[in-house]
Amino acid sequence: MIKFQNVLKKYDDVTALQGVNLQVRHGEFISLVGMSGAGKSTLLKLIIGEEHPDDGQVLIDDIDIATVSKTDLPYLRRKIGMVFQDIKLLPKRTAFENVAFAMEVCGHKKEKINGDVPKILDLVGLLHKRNHFPSQMSGGEKQRVAIARALAHRPVLLLADEPTGNLDEVNSDEVLELLLKINSLGTTVILATHASSLVNRIKRRVITIESGKIVREQAQGNYQL
Amino acid sequence: MESVSFLRVIKTGALNFWRNSWLSAAATMVMTITLVIFGLLFLLFGITNYSINTIKNTVDISVYFKVGLDEQQIFKIRDAVQADPRVKEVVYISQQQAFDEFKQRHQNDPLIVQSLNELTENPLSATLNVKTYHLEDYPAVAQSLQDPQYKDFISKVNFEDNRAVIDRLSRILKFIVTFGVGLIAVFCLIAALVVFNTIRLTIYNRKEEVEIMRLVGATNWYIRGPFLTESFLYALGATVLSALLFTPIFNQVLPKIAVYVNPQLTLFHQNLFNYWYLMGILLGLSLLLAAVSTLWAIRKYLKV
Structure with a gap:
């Protein structure tokens, strides 16, 4: 599904990624681990086409992301859901409206939005909080709303960039359980994190990045630095 | 699906225009001043040109x-x-x-x-x-x-020999054109900058929203749409205000000038200019100003 072929990415003189070769198959759950600044976020940005590699190729279903035109990029992004550490919910909209927003901007009809959003909120276990504003929810709940928003387009791939970075242990566990549930429903998930306890618990494929290079790959790995 | 998006874009733009009413009023006023100056110079140019032609015909x-x-x-x-x-x-x-x-x-x-x-x-x-x-x-x-x-x-x-009069009028015309083009350019620039800043403030207020829109796959035109709608509303408002200001000029002042310049004009031929023609030009000019400054302001936020 996703292939990195000898990818090099630099920001001015700083090398963010180099010599990265990676293959992600459909339906996988991958933990991308490494310290802050190791290059995890850059790798995710390359997948959604927000950054382009200085050398090498990033292929999604055999299409080179660098060749996707600016006009087509939004359509690619509808196939990829993204979740962030800082959550990025619109504070003046309710949980329902935040999820609906993602569908509105893509031109879905009101009837479809009204039908789909409750189902997605139910999936993340927040249907009862549909009319709550972000300020009325806990950190974990907000992150689950953000995940619901990322799922609104029924993406084939979900990228989670430190989704538990600002959450306590209980909330982190909730978010992780949710990501595993989404993965079990068929969506490929890439989780970038430095939370060792989470990674160790789930026993899935782990890719470790250090200073822009992949230094370790384990099929059912542990977090090791 | 496309028409749903189009309506949403228009609705969001109109809502923003209303919510930022003070900013909208300021942008509309500056645009109105630009349009009025442009319109007046246009009329002055037309009257002088007409006078020259009338005098030329008497020779x-x-x-x-x-x-x-x-x-x-x-x-x-x-x-x-x-x-x-x-x-x-x-x-x-x-x-x-x-x-x-x-x-x-x-x-x-x-x-x-x-x-x-x-x-x-x-x-x-x-x-x-x-x-x-x-x-x-x-x-x-x-x-x-x-x-x-x-x-x-x-x-x-x-x-x-009316050539001396004609010469003098031609010089006045040349002055109006030179001076007028300069004045219009300055005011167009001011109007564009004000609209630019207004839109930039609006975008800044909604930076997060724009960022999220991009992340969830909104097309660039969907993101630009509401801002364009908002600035087109300034343009429309400014054109309507200018139209109101020009109505008495067209009804009262211009016929008198026309008769003064050429006493042989009949009542039916006293309108040297078509009112709707000038309003069309003003509308075109204001829409152009609005579009250019908005696209310029939003450019930065759409870089991929």
């Missing part, structure tokens, strides 16, 4: 023939003048025509009518009215008619 050479001259001889001279490439038209007024016109013109003056009735023969001479293509050709053409070969036939060659 001609009158050639008076000696009384009792054979008409064939006059025609010969007329044809010779007509053959001159500088000459645009030659109108022949016979003795009888000149007499009739004179009578017509003074029909309300009993003294003249009485005197005319006492005449036994027509004292007026036949004339040729000559117009040239270019103003500067008049003196030369008038000079050529004073040639000795015509001495026996022509009693007088006369032309009213």
Whole structure:
């Protein structure tokens, strides 16, 4: 599904990624681990086409992301859901409206939005909080709303960039359980994190990045630095 | 799906226009001032140009023939003048025509009518009215008619030299154009900057929203749409305000100026300019200003 072929990415003189070769198959759950600044976020940005590699190729279903035109990029992004550490919910909209927003901007009809959003909120276990504003929810709940928003387009791939970075242990566990549930429903998930306890618990494929290079790959790995 | 998006874009834009009413009012006012200045200069330019043309039309050479001259001889001279490439038209007024016109013109003056009735023969001479293509050709053409070969036939060659007035008006016109273009450019720039800043403030307020829109796959046009709608509303507002300000000018002021410049105008031809034509230009100008400044302001936020 996703292939990195000898990818090099630099920001001015700083090398963010180099010599990265990676293959992600459909339906996988991958933990991308490494310290802050190791290059995890850059790798995710390359997948959604927000950054382009200085050398090498990033292929999604055999299409080179660098060749996707600016006009087509939004359509690619509808196939990829993204979740962030800082959550990025619109504070003046309710949980329902935040999820609906993602569908509105893509031109879905009101009837479809009204039908789909409750189902997605139910999936993340927040249907009862549909009319709550972000300020009325806990950190974990907000992150689950953000995940619901990322799922609104029924993406084939979900990228989670430190989704538990600002959450306590209980909330982190909730978010992780949710990501595993989404993965079990068929969506490929890439989780970038430095939370060792989470990674160790789930026993899935782990890719470790250090200073822009992949230094370790384990099929059912542990977090090791 | 497309029409749903289009309606959503328009709705969001209109809502933002309303929510930022103070910013919207400021942007609309500056745009209105620009449009009014543009409109006034446009009218001033038009009036001056019209005056020049009216005066130009009054210039001609009158050639008076000696009384009792054979008409064939006059025609010969007329044809010779007509053959001159500088000459645009030659109108022949016979003795009888000149007499009739004179009578017509003074029909309300009993003294003249009485005197005319006492005449036994027509004292007026036949004339040729000559117009040239270019103003500067008049003196030369008038000079050529004073040639000795015509001495026996022509009693007088006369032309009213309005070239000094025309020259002065042309200079004024040139000044209006130079000064006006500069003034319009400055005000267009100010209006564009104000709209640019207003839109930038709005975008700044909604930075997060724009970022999320991009992340969830909104197309660039969907993101630009509401901001464009908002600035088009400034443009529409400014055009409507200018239209209101120009209505009395068109109804009261322009007809008076037109009659002053050219007293022969009838009531139905007093509108030198078409009101809707000018409003169309103003609308076009304001939409252009709005579009350019908005796309310029939003560019930064759409870089992928």
